Amino acid sequence: MLSRSQWLLIISCVLFCDLHKKIQCATGQPNVVFIVADDLGWNDVGFHGSNQIPTPNIDALAYNGIILNSHYGQSYGTPSRAALFTGKYPMKLGMQGPSITPGESRALPQGKLISEYFKEMGYATHLIGKWNLGYSRWNDTPTLRGFDHFLGLYNSFSSYYDYVTSWKFNGKDYGGFDLRRDTVPSWNDAGKYATDLFTEEAVDVIQKHNVNTPLFMMIAHLAVHIGNEGKWLEAPQETVNKFKHIRDPNRRTYAAMVSKLDDSIGAVFEALDAKNMLQNTIIVFISDNGAPTVGPSHNWGSNYPLRGIKDTLFEGGVRTVACIWSPLLVQSSRVSTDLIHITDWLPTLFTAVGGDLGVLDPDLDGIDQWSSLVYDLPSARNDIPLNIDEKTRNAALRFSYWKLIVGTSGNGSYNSYFGAPLNEDIDPQSYNTSAINDSPIGRIARKINYNPLSENDFEGLRNVATLKCLDAKAKRNPCDPASGAVCLYNIPNDPCEENDLAKFFPSVVRRIKRTLVDYRQGLIPQMEVTTDIDNADPKLYQYAWNPWRDCSDVSCSS
Known part of the structure; x- marks a missing residue:
């Protein structure tokens, strides 16, 4: 008699073969549109329970696809993007530290990226939006x-209209234009709102x-x-004027920024439909990390009810908004709690378009999740090293339903922050499901869905x-890792990380620590943060941020 695992293997093989037939019968290889929001809070989309900022297009995409409720990124933008582009944990690249700042020499190490794999598969490849993976050399x-x-x-940032990035280093101000069309500064696009321009x-x-x-198009x-x-x-x-119900004026502007992001996703979906490309397209939407709710660089986003913010390894920093939509998904309109990490997208999408996993880098950390997503099969991923930072001595591992x-990080300043409950609106809103149906994505989904x-x-x-x-009556055991304590949580039962179970499950703590030690063996020391701002100064390159290490004077400027 066959075991359960053997039956699952047989079923998986049959379904996988059926899927490849479906892909081959479609009009060519599937298109892939990958959309990345930056610093979007868990609580800043409607499908996670918030009424404050309507996101009808994002919600329609999520409800008609798969809501990925256990999707993890890194706690900073550069490490998340490095993981996404390479399929490798940032600690395997020396990029487990903070994001790259203006005039820094750090860059993503050489090695094949998701864009190069897709290009070799015959795809037209486009990146619209943020790079933030280094630019000291043209290469x-x-x-x-x-x-x-x-x-x-x-x-990693600029103003939203004039595309000037200002940076202070050693008490001196530097500033320059940071918008490129291919390799040339795109001066003529200044004045257009960034989200609208990218859309x-x-x-x-x-x-x-x-x-x-x-x-293959990535909109970052x-x-x-x-x-x-x-x-x-x-x-x-x-757009800001639409959010008069929000008391805080900064939060009101933030809501308008989210709303413009939502409009963007709707417009891209409409364009794909008008071009008759939707039926053979995969759309993924994620945030790179959680919102920096408080602190010197906060954006007024909300990770409620999750603990922690960007730059922490609590759920609010690394558990991100995410969903996937495609007609190729057999089991859709569901909420998945299977573990998925940002490194998984490279092998997952490569499989989705009919690629041979054998040609991928054998040192990839990402796991192919395509069959799991398409057919709602158990995920092959059992753990996620959320980070190991040898400089701050900060580490976290999600192991099945446990998290250690x-x-x-940040001397523990934000370890107890749970985010704002957002209950101080001037005029509290109700959730408008009709607006979801009436949104561009909602209208198109109703048209193309059989049911x-x-x-x-x-x-x-x-x-x-x-x-x-x-x-409210449940038992709580607070834990602050800044005190030197090791904190253990059962995440499905305690997603807000309120009840430390380390003293009750010492064997689990030991096992996860051993796993962290194993992962630590593959760590590459962080690249040194070397700022070469004098040579990178935009005034040397017609007041634009420009690669500077390939050249010795202004003649290398585009």
Whole structure:
């Protein structure tokens, strides 16, 4: 008699073969559109239970696809992007530290990226938005790392209208233009709101795309990251005016930025539909990390009810908003709690488009999740090393339903922060399910779905996707890793990380520590943060941020 695992293997093989037939019968290889929000809070989308900021397009995408409620990134943008592009844990690349800042020499190490794998598969490859993986040399920039076309920023932030990135180093101010079209500063695009500019570019790419060639497009939004000091948040005033129910004026602008992001996703979906590309497209939407809710660079986002913020290894820092939509998903309109890490997207999407996993780097850390997503099969991933930082001595590992945290970041300043409950609106809003149906994505989904979802279905999925902390009467054992304690949590039962179980399950603590030690063996020491701002000074390159290590004078400027 066959065992359960043997039966599962047989079923998986049959379904996998069926899936490949389905892909081959489609019009060519599937298109892939991967959308990354920046510093978006867990509580800043409607499908996670918030009524404050309507996100009808994002919600429609999530409800008609799969809500990934246990999706993890890294706690900073550069490490998350490194993991996404390489399929490797940042600690295997020396990129487990903070994000790359202007004028820094660090860059993503050489090695094949997701863009290069897809290009070799015959895809047209486009990156629109943020790079933030280094630009000290031309060979570190997007068009020399597998992208046919690039419109966006080299740095991690800029203003949303003039694309100036200002940076203070050793008491001196530096500033320059940071918007490129391929390798050339795109001066003519200054004045256009960043989210709208990137949306227009994505729509233009789709409209001009030759449908006989598969498309791989990554839209890495600047939104909702802060801009420059003095104008941290920016959005069109007419959009800000829609959020008069929000008392805090900064939160109001933040809500407008999220709303523009939602409009963008709707516009891209409409463009794909108009081009008759939707039926053979995979769309993924994630945030790179949680919101920096408080602190010197906070953006007024909310990770409620999760503990922690960006730069921490608590759930609020590393558990991110995520969903996937595609007609290729057989089991959709559900909430998945299976573990999935940002490194998994490279092998998962490569399999989805019919690629041979055997050609991928054998040292990849990402796990192919495609069959699990398509057919709702058990995930092959059992653990996620959320990070091991040898400098701060901070580490965390999600192991099945357990999570262990050792050490702290930012001297523990944000270890107890749970995010704002957002119950101080001037005029509290109700959840508008009709707006989801009436959104561009909602309308198109109703048109193409054989069995369209009802508004009751939206509410049901939302209820499942909304995380709930421990009951008020439940026992709590607080734990602050800044005190030197090792904290252990049962995440499905305690997603808000309120009840430390380390003293009750010492054997679990020992086992997870051993696993962390095993992962530690593959760690590459962090690249040194070396700022070469005098040579990178934008005034040397017509006041634009520019690669500087390939050249000795202004003649290398584009």
